[in-house]
Amino acid sequence: MNTVINVPSSLDDQGIEKVLEQLATVPADAPVLIDARHARWGTPYGLTAMLTIGQARATKASFSGPESEDVASYWARTGFYRHAEGIFTLAGHVPKGRTAGESEVLLEITPVAHSEDVHNVVARIQHKAQTILQNLHIDSKATMGFAMTLSEACQNIIEHAGTGGWVAVQVYEWRKRLGRRVVVIAVCDAGQGFRRSLETTQGRRLGDRWDDGAALEEAVLRGVSRFTDKGRGQGLAGIRRYVGRWDGKLTVRSGTARLSIIPTWDDDVPLTKSLPAFPGAQMQIVIPERLTR
Amino acid sequence: MTRHIDLGSVLRGTVSEQFTNLVTRPTGHAVRGAIEALLGDATDAVTVIDFTHVGLLDYSCADEIIAKLLQRYDAREPADAPGAVYFVFRGLNELHIESIEWVLNHHGLALVAEEEDGEPHLIGAVDEEARTVWSVVGKIGACSALVVAEQAGLEPGRAERTLxxxxxxxLLRRENDQFLAARVAS
Incomplete structure (x- = not known):
């Protein structure tokens, strides 16, 4: 019998935690039905993380999408259903017309597994990013930096996950949290995560203090990589620099911990531990609209 | 002799005809391998690395191509440094420079970049005294350590060590006791 996992109305970074809390008590090979019928919203992070959840299940999960035609249609335009049909057994309402390309979807959900995928993602984003960032009153010079940030975030999957992952970019109004529009990059994978990736080089050094939170601090704050090459680890440092320059927010979740680089407009906590375990790494980059005088 | 390596062509020839951006480590690794093959056993050569037809350069690719290339030909490194090759980087835009500076400073490296008017300048980790010495050589052309010491207001031994x-x-060429800028022959 399926265990029903209820998706909250907002499938964002907080909503996905509620899904993971429910899954924490269900064995990976137990059949589950993920019930998103009442979902009213989905962010790039929520949707890519949902695909990652599906990939991490040992037994193919069933998924029931939003009943709202508008919401379902929007999820289809992000490319969610196109990938979901290979990962989940889709139940209930499946929208037709699964094409993406709407203006608010800067980059539909795209699989990333190889270096060539990163080239294609960067090339696609360059065409659209300049206009979108200008609309957010972000300097046109930021466009290339945005593409670089996206490139480094995607490479994190290739270099460290040991498996493929997903990337999506979207612009939307972050009314409740910020009252401004934001551009959001989400990169998720169900790979080995930061703790396992860094364990052989850093785990012994930190001894008892070694856990998912410590691994995130090493990787994100100190630019530590599993490779001994001195040049490694600069990608995440570059992402941090870009996010800092544009007053953005960076959140990286891996295993049971989540680390955030927090701007003044947000009241998140820097490091959260003891979250429900989840394989791989999930990254969210939020760049807000610049306020004009 | 001056060699000219168009990175855009190298990228298309080694990775894909469709790519214009230098992104990812595997791409950087392939491009650097192609550059090293082009250089072969060159010695005492000025080589132009031309970025004119390159779109984006991310940090990982900058590290893989530029930092590793400079390290390989840096004669301060012991081991198996190949023949003397003097790189001049051309066609760099503001964002290329940002990625490049980031990795150069990370590794304590520097390079010679050519501005639009053909004038060279230094990018990366070089202290003030070394920059002054480098500028003196650039201005007056081939010169000895004694001349540089006088022009830069340094004690001769110190000027020589810096040179x-x-x-x-x-970052400079040397012919016997004369030092000269790594310039592209006009």
């Missing part, structure tokens, strides 16, 4: 270090970093 030799710049030469070993392949």
């Amino acid at each position: 030799v270090d710049l030469w070993r970093r392949r």
Whole structure:
């Protein structure tokens, strides 16, 4: 019998935690039905993380999408259903017309597994990013930096996950949290995560203090990589620099911990531990609209 | 002799005809391998690395191509440094420079970049005294350590040590006791 996992109305970074809390008590090979019928919203992070959840299940999960035609249609335009049909057994309402390309979807959900995928993602984003960032009153010079940030975030999957992952970019109004529009990059994978990736080089050094939170601090704050090459680890440092320059927010979740680089407009906590375990790494980059005088 | 390596062509020839951006480590690794093959056993050569037809350069690719290339030809490194090759980087835009500076400073490296008017300048980790010495050589052309010491207001031994270090970093050329800028022959 399926265990029903209820998706909250907002499938964002907080909503996905509620899904993971429910899954924490269900064995990976137990059949589950993920019930998103009442979902009213989905962010790039929520949707890519949902695909990652599906990939991490040992037994193919069933998924029931939003009943709202508008919401379902929007999820289809992000490319969610196109990938979901290979990962989940889709139940209930499946929208037709699964094409993406709407203006608010800067980059539909795209699989990333190889270096060539990163080239294609960067090339696609360059065409659209300049206009979108200008609309957010972000300097046109930021466009290339945005593409670089996206490139480094995607490479994190290739270099460290040991498996493929997903990337999506979207612009939307972050009314409740910020009252401004934001551009959001989400990169998720169900790979080995930061703790396992860094364990052989850093785990012994930190001894008892070694856990998912410590691994995130090493990787994100100190630019530590599993490779001994001195040049490694600069990608995440570059992402941090870009996010800092544009007053953005960076959140990286891996295993049971989540680390955030927090701007003044947000009241998140820097490091959260003891979250429900989840394989791989999930990254969210939020760049807000610049306020004009 | 001056060699000219168009990075855009190298990228298309080694990775894909469709790509214009230098992104990812595997791409950087392939491009650097192609550059090293083109250089072969060149010695005492000025080589132009031309970025004119390159779109984006991310940090990982900058590290894989530029930092590793400079390290390989840096004569301060012991081991198997190949023949003396003096790189001049051309066609760099503001964002290329941002990625490049980031990785150069991370590794304590520097390079010679050519501005639009053909004038060279230094990018990366070079202290003020070394920059002054490098500029003196650039202005007056081939000169000895004594001349540089006088022009830069340095004690001769110190000027010589700085010049030799710049030469070993392949930021200056050397012919006997004369030091000269790594310039593209006009």
